Structure formats: structure tokens, C-alpha cells
Amino acid sequence: MEINLSCPNIPNKPPPAYSSLALQEYLFAMQRTKIQQDPEAQVLVGIKTPPYTYHDQFQNLIDALLATTADNGTCPIDFITATNTLGSCLVLSESDAFLSPSSEPGSFTPALSSASGTGIGGVGGAPLHAIALGNVRTIRMMLDKYPRLASIEIIGVGGVSEYASYARFLSIGAIAVGVGTALGKEGPEIFQRILAEVETLQMLGRMAISPAESHRMASKQGGSSTKVAEKEEMVDGAQESPDSGIDE
Numbered sequence: 142m143e144i145n146l147s148c149p150n151i152p153n154k155p156p157p158a159y160s161s162l163a164l165q166e167y168l169f170a171m172q173r174t175k176i177q178q179d180p181e182a183q184v185l186v187g188i189k190t191p192p193y194t195y196h197d198q199f200q201n202l203i204d205a206l207l208a209t210t211a212d213n214g215t216c217p218i219d220f221i222t223a224t225n226t227l228g229s230c231l232v233l234s235e236s237d238a239f240l241s242p243s244s245e246p247g248s249f250t251p252a253l254s255s256a257s258g259t260g261i262g263g264v265g266g267a268p269l270h271a272i273a274l275g276n277v278r279t280i281r282m283m284l285d286k287y288p289r290l291a292s293i294e295i296i297g298v299g300g301v302s303e304y305a306s307y308a309r310f311l312s313i314g315a316i317a318v319g320v321g322t323a324l325g326k327e328g329p330e331i332f333q334r335i336l337a338e339v340e341t342l343q344m345l346g347r348m349a350i351s352p353a354e355s356h357r358m359a360s361k362q363g364g365s366s367t368k369v370a371e372k373e374e375m376v377d378g379a380q381e382s383p384d385s386g387i388d389e
Contacts, residue, residue: 226263273299
């Protein structure tokens with residue numbers, strides 16, 4: 142179960158994960174619930190964090206986790222999902238009138254609507270990828286400094302749309318990867334396409350082809366349903382691949 146502490150829509154309050162006091166309030170409540178549960182029937186529980194952009198925000202998260210970890214070393218959460226969308230973003234339409242040097246100040250049109258009517262909201266997908274990678278890597282390194290927190294796992298989210306972006310998250314410590322924007326654009330086929338690339342690379346690796354050549358060949362094959370079918374035929378009968386780590 143994931144508890145979203147990165148929601149920007151709480152009236153007159155910041156997302157809880159941006160506030161040290163709010164973080165501790167939620168984590169203490171989660172710790173009390175965890176202690177009361179039957180150890181054999183516990184549900185894995187985690188939190189979703191917003192994009193952090195400077196050190197004190199990461200440190201507040203770590204401090205809150207340390208403060209709410211029980212004396213026996215039991216941490217209130219099992220995983221962290223990083224990261225949610227980055228708020229206060231605006232995409233404008235690129236009409237000829239808007240791009241004209243004579244455009245009047247304020248004569249813009251938001252490309253997307255929003256609840257407030259301003260078009261300002263959270264951005265996800267490819268533009269979020271770099272900051273999401275930075276958050277996953279930073280949180281992983283900071284958790285590993287404390288034995289009591291090192292068992293917390295991370296789900297990487299932000300801009301995953303092909304094998305390369307999926308692999309980046311796994312390479313920096315994520316145990317699973319979320320796919321959101323690409324899922325909305327392509328539908329469930331996105332998972333088939335990424336897994337087909339993974340399986341192809343694994344098979345080519347067993348054939349002793351260089352990693353660079355493997356990736357080049359897989360990239361050329363990744364796109365059409367015909368190529369996906371070809372890759373499925375190539376791996377047919379091969380040893381079943383391990384858990385992909387993709388969070389559907």
C-alpha cells in the first residue's frame with residue numbers, strides 16, 4: 142500500500158513530505174499501526190515523495206524516518222516511491238500569434254487545462270526523468286548510511302518510456318520502476334515493448350555480443366508490433382528471465 146505524502150492539493154497546506162512535522166505525524170501513525178498488526182499478516186506499506194530539490198528536504202525525510210523508527214529497529218515504512226510530479230509548471234500553446242514578436246504581454250494560451258483555470262500544474266514524463274533519477278540516487282545513498290533504514294526499498298518513477306530509462310533507475314538502486322505517462326499514451330503495450338527489449342538484450346548477452354552492439358540492435362528493433370513479435374520469437378524457448386522490476 143502506497144500512501145501519497147506528495148499531494149499538492151491539500152487546502153492551505155504544503156504536501157506533507159515537504160514538512161518535517163507533517164512527515165513525522167504521518168510516520169508515527171504508520172508506526173503505531175504497524176506495531177499493532179499481526180507480523181504474519183502485515184501489508185507492505187510505503188510513501189510517495191514529491192521532487193526534492195535541495196539537501197534539507199532530503200535530510201528532513203531521513204530525520205523523520207529515524208525519529209519514528211521503533212526501539213527494536215522496526216521502521217514505519219517498507220518502501221519509498223520517488224517521485225511524484227513537479228508542481229507549478231506551465232506549458233503554453235505555440236500558436237503563430239503567440240510566437241509573434243508583437244504579441245501583447247499576457248496573450249498566451251495554456252496547452253492544458255487545470256482545476257484553477259490557469260493551466261499551471263504538475264509535470265511528469267520525460268521532463269521529470271533527470272530530477273527523478275537524482276531523487277532516487279540521493280535517497281538511496283542517504284538511507285544506506287543508517288542500518289535501521291537500509292532495508293527500505295525504492296520504486297523509481299518519472300519519464301520511463303523505453304529500456305534505457307527503465308535501466309537507469311535499476312542501476313542507481315531502485316528495486317522496481319513505475320510507468321505512468323507512457324502508459325497513458327501507449328496503453329499496456331508499453332510493458333510488452335520494454336520487456337521485449339530486456340529479453341532481447343539478455344539473449345544477445347548470452348550470445349557474447351558486446352553490450353554496445355546489443356543495445357544498438359535492441360533500439361533498432363523496439364517500436365512496431367512486428368518487431369516486438371520478432372523479439373518474442375527470438376527469446377522463445379530461452380530460459381525464463383528474472384523479475385523485470387517493472388511496477389505496472
